[in-house]
């Protein structure tokens with residue numbers, strides 16, 4: 001029940017301590033000194049980088065989400081893109097077009113970033129919900145669009161900098177996730193249907209920034225989680241948890257979709273009962 | 289034994305000389321079991337592949353006992369809150385019950401713990417699944433008829449207990465999924481009119497979740513229910529021995545005599561081997577497929593819930609019935625009947641009662657009060673077979689509805705559409721299944737009769753002098769003046785293809801797994817000769 005033998009027997013923890021930033025402390029004793037040295041170096045590096053990122057984030061995130069002043073050039077580029085791709089539905093002054101799209105005044109750069117980077121905007125077709133698609137714009141263009149929307153209408157700006165908590169935050173993030181998000185997205189964030197064709201999507205394709213902006217802006221049926229409800233640090237912890245679980249392997253073998261009893265039911269009936277039925281048919285045929 | 293014959297030593301020459309023989313004598317001299325044991329071992333057990341389904345259940349149960357015992361060494365059912373600091377980083381520092389923490393320990397810190405946990409859970413799923421298909425086999429072949437009604441009832445009891453036992457096990461780790469399941473179980477208890485609240489208080493020792501419930505559940509799971517199951521299995525098997533196993537009709541098999549393999553050594557060897565196959569299948573599942581990854585679900589907190597929370601498969605039909613049942617709330621004499629009451633208490637009650645009464649109802653309807661040792665082919669009893677398929681269809685619709693959110697999500701269907709689709713399917717699919725099965729049974733029966741009367745289609749087309757084309761049929765036995773077969777249908781499979789003639793199973797025709805096993809040359813020569821003679825005779829008949 002202790003770690004002591006594991007190094008000797010070459011038994012590694014089945015689950016990587018953290019998918020994101022492996023820290024030496026969380027990995028237990030190591031067998032080979034070279035590996036240990038490498039890990040120590042990695043730990044120092046990670047620590048240094050983490051400290052830098054952390055202090056930067058602490059600085060920048062003091063106003064909740066970090067805003068970098070956007071340059072006039074970026075805004076102009078955003079305006080150009082907006083006029084080409086968005087104006088038909090959201091109007092020239094972001095005031096919205098009746099029957100096509102809502103006003104974007106006040107939604108902020110965070111919303112624009114989320115919608116455009118997940119490919120939801122420009123909207124392909126009206127439906128119960130805007131679906132995630134391959135994005136139409138590059139990251140720089142997306143940021144330009146966000147800067148433009150922010151500059152015209154104001155609102156919550158898109159965050160910048162490191163948005164993922166450290167490995168020490170993972171457990172807390174997991175608890176917060178189960179409390180705030182699991183009711184829709186599911187504990188393994190595989191997504192789940194809501195009523196009338198709407199659904200909470202899987203979080204597997206989401207990046208740190210998309211998760212952060214999703215929480216900030218609450219797209220469609222998702223509630224807004226303002227910085228009063230979930231502080232920026234807690235948001236980062238949630239992101240650290242989700243990204244860690246996504247990156248970690250399943251210790252028990254094939255994860256069969258990580259959706260719990262339904263896929264287990266399929267496996268027991270198809271693979272389990274199926275295999276044994278073949279076995280008894282075989283034994284039966286042998287004996288007649 | 290009231291005989292007073294003098295005690296005599298057996299004559300010298302019958303003294304055993306091998307070590308095993310000496311051992312046997314040592315035991316028999318003291319326990320005097322050789323006689324009765326020989327009688328049992330000489331019993332014969334008829335052979336048919338479908339008779340092994342019950343064995344799958346039995347062996348899964350043995351695997352459950354073995355792996356479960358291992359788990360008890362490390363599991364702690366206490367609900368005391370502790371802070372986790374085991375090996376699994378994403379839970380470090382989180383408050384949880386000792387039950388959940390010890391399950392995490394089994395998964396991550398106990399050597400081999402995870403694979404045993406997984407085998408245990410897969411075996412539980414297999415246990416109930418095997419009981420269910422075994423029950424289908426008993427149902428569709430009429431094995432439940434007099435004198436075996438008691439075993440049918442014992443079997444149903446085992447099925448119910450297996451489900452309860454599985455649910456208890458699923459609830460023990462105190463993770464978010466099992467806590468959610470228990471909360472629903474509590475809601476079901478509360479929905480019972482008049483006594484509901486008291487039942488819930490009694491079970492949980494106060495309001496849900498309370499502090500002692502897991503301890504109680506633990507005792508039920510590791511001692512009480514397995515004990516009862518073990519006793520019932522013993523009774524079940526004792527009855528099979530006492531009443532003899534039923535058998536399909538065939539050569540040398542009548543209502544009055546059994547034919548098959550002796551229990552020892554053939555049947556015992558086969559059964560022993562099959563135990564290892566079952567164990568191997570379960571171990572492979574446990575090693576390669578992850579089941580109930582509680583570390584992803586988190587500890588149970590009443591404030592948390594996950595979408596897509598499902599019970600294990602054998603409870604899913606109740607989840608499905610709850611999802612499909614309209615939310616009608618009925619007020620009667622100052623009591624509220626919550627909607628949950630109908631799909632989760634009344635419905636399983638009715639289903640269980642119908643299954644329990646079926647043997648007696650069928651006997652009544654068919655006025656058949658005879659003893660039966662011969663099984664029936666499902667096609668020969670179309671009403672029963674169709675009723676069975678109807679029940680299975682009903683069950684499967686409920687079962688699928690239990691996972692309808694996942695199905696909706698995976699196949700991108702609206703959840704509302706799934707619910708309405710389920711409701712409609714529940715009402716119209718079972719009658720359709722009944723009608724379709726009935727037709728198929730009649731069709732199969734008719735085809736059997738046709739082959740008996742006209743012979744097997746040989747695929748040989750003959751031109752008559754008149755220019756008419758006919759297909760040559762091979763009669764199965766003696767024919768009357770018009771060439772119609774005289775064989776009566778006797779409840780056994782009728783050969784339908786030429787290469788099934790003589791031997792029933794096509795597998796038997798070609799022995800050997802990769803290459804046909806060639807018989808001994810002299811034997812083969814004799815067989816060839818006989819074959820040639822027979823063919824020429826047949827040719828003769830055909831050309832006549």
Ligand code: HEM
Pocket residue numbers: 338339340341342343345346347349419420422423426431432436439440441442443444445446447521524528532533534535
């Ligand atoms: C703990 C679960 C169970 C075990 C271990 C078990 C085991 C067995 C075994 C080994 C046999 C003899 C071989 C066979 O016919 O398959 C048998 C026979 C039988 N079982 Fe079960 N069974 C279980 C559950 C059930 C259930 C759920 C039913 C039906 C409701 C049932 C009804 C019967 C009947 C009627 C027979 C006699 C069959 C005959 O003689 O043809 N059993 N059982």
